[in-house]
Structures are given as structure tokens and as C-alpha cells.
Amino acid sequence: MKGSVPGRVYKSGISRGLVLFLTVVLGGVALLMAYEQIWPGLGLVLAAAGFIAHVLVTTRYTIAGDSLRIESGVLYTATLAIGSIRRIAETNSVFSSPAASFDRLEIAYGRYDTVLISPREKADFIAHLQALNPAIEVVYNAK
Template sequence: MKIYKSKVDWWLGLPLIYPIFRSIQSIFDGEMFGYLALIGIIFVILFVSKTTRYIISEDKLIVKSMWIVNDNIEINSIRKIEKSNSILSAPALSLDRLVIKYNKFDEIYISPKDKQLFVNELIKINPNIEVAI
């Protein structure tokens, strides 16, 4: 079993700047809520970034985001892997993505940190995968 972590884009944290700023301001104003909010924001950031991963286990690709198993894909069903910068919602923390096309019409967008190593591992299991990255 091999585990690949998601690449994380720094700008994904931009929507959190205002809540972090407000939390810090509340702390300086002596409000207990500021501490709780800041701890909550940090927890969410760490939780999401540490739990989004892609697992290659024998003949399956398991895509996990937070505590949810998003997909359990048979590696032999993967037809093609392409580079993508799609903004579609996906278990990926970066726009530097791969789209994995499997079965007849299914696809999933992911963003492994080491894309080439990840793809090489899939090709070891299924050498018929067409790669365009």
C-alpha cells in the first residue's frame, strides 16, 4: 500500500484571511470567542490538508478526502490520465491536477504532490493506461 498526499495551493487559504483577522482582533479585544474561532479555523485547515490523500492498494486506487472515501477505483479500469487545471469540485487541494478517466465515462480530479511517481505506480499495475501529462 502506497499513500500519496495532495499538493496544497497556498491561495486556497485566501477565503480564511478575514475570519482569521477577525478572530485575532477579538482576542486583542479580550473576547473568548476569538480564541475558539482561531482554534477552529486552524483545526479545519490542518484536518483538510492532512486527510486528503490517494492510496494505491494492490489493484485499487482509493481516494480519501477528510474522513470520506470518495472513490474506490479498480486500477485495471483506468483508461487515461491527463493533466488538468479544472476548477471543478474535487478531492484535490491544488489546481495542478490530474484527471483520471476510468470505466466508460467516469472521471475524478486529484492533485498528488508527486504526480510522476504516482502515475508510474499506476502504470506498474496497469500498463495499458494512456498518459498525457
């Protein structure tokens, strides 16, 4: 592996459809709670909306040295050795993951492990990882 590529933070893309869905659902419930004057319920909905917004804007992927650090809010943090990454495949999977967009990459690492992520600048992200580990197989449009 080459070690000359500097570290970089890649922010997650955010799907408009996901934001629209969450806005409609949480906004609808918030309006209902306000209309029915259920103030504790409205407070909970607003707190949930704030937490979800925090997760969406803080999801990021940092490549530094020989590691990939994945962070999504305060609930998910993982660090992968870039040398353990075997494959990166494009996917639109809707499974839960540290990704704020449905335009995702599935990273296969270790023996059987995978994680779904959604860097906004996918091509740069993949090129950066391949510069550090040229053995990474990249599969495009594996939808």
C-alpha cells in the same frame, strides 16, 4: 495487468495560494469576531479552520494491489479499480475535489466517471498506475 508493484501512499500537494486565501479569509473573519467580541462566532470560525486544516493534511491516495483508494478528511473516501482507469490528464481545474492543490490530475475511470486529485509526486504516481495498468492514456498539459 502486472501485480508485482508494491503498495504506496501518495500525499496530496497543498497549494500555497489556497492556504493564503483561506488564511486571509478565515483570519480576517476571526479577527472581526474577536474585535466585536462575538465569541460563539469566533469559536465556529476556529472550528472551521481546524476542520479545513485537517482535510488539507489528511488528503492522500493509496495504491495497493489493484486498487486506488482516495481519502480526504472524513468526508470523502473512494476506491477505484486500477483496471477501470482509462486516462490521466494534467489539469488546473478549480472544481471541488479531494485535492489540496490546484496542480491536479483528472482521472477518467469506468464509462463516464472522473475524479480530480493532486498527488505531490505526480510523475511517480502516474508511473506506478501505468505499471499496474499499461493501457492508461496519459495526457500532459491538458490545461
